[in-house]
Amino acid sequence: LVKPCETVLDMFTGVAPFPIMIAKYAKPEMIYAIDKNKDAIELAKKNILINNVLDKIEIINIDSKEIYKLFMIKNIKLDRIIMNLPFFGHEFFNYAIKILKEYGFIHYYTILDEKNIKRRWKGNTK
DSSP: OOOTTOEEEETTOTTOHHHHHHHHHSOOSEEEEEESOHHHHHHHHHHHHHTTOTTTEEEEESOGGGHHHHHHHTTOOEEEEEEEOTTTGGGGHHHHHHTEEEEEEEEEEOOOOGGGHHHHHTTOOO
């Protein structure tokens, strides 16, 4: 789905499977791969090197709650944000919205009980 020259953020990248696939098969401007887990970041760096996509992915070891500050300082707005943290991603939605371009896309994945769908939809994160 990534279009040429898009700027992409993977908020919970882990070992960077999404950024690597996007870098290999699309033509993004840049992909920012973020994770607070230092071990995952080290493995992501190795995966990016093995897959020869160093020029397209910037890895950042930071909590996704801090990305708003980081991207605002750099004056970066994103075309596309991946939020693959199924049980807790909703807690980061407000951070993502602040750095998304006006007509950008968020790929949001969640897992919850059917009885909680309406509550989540209305914005109640409890």
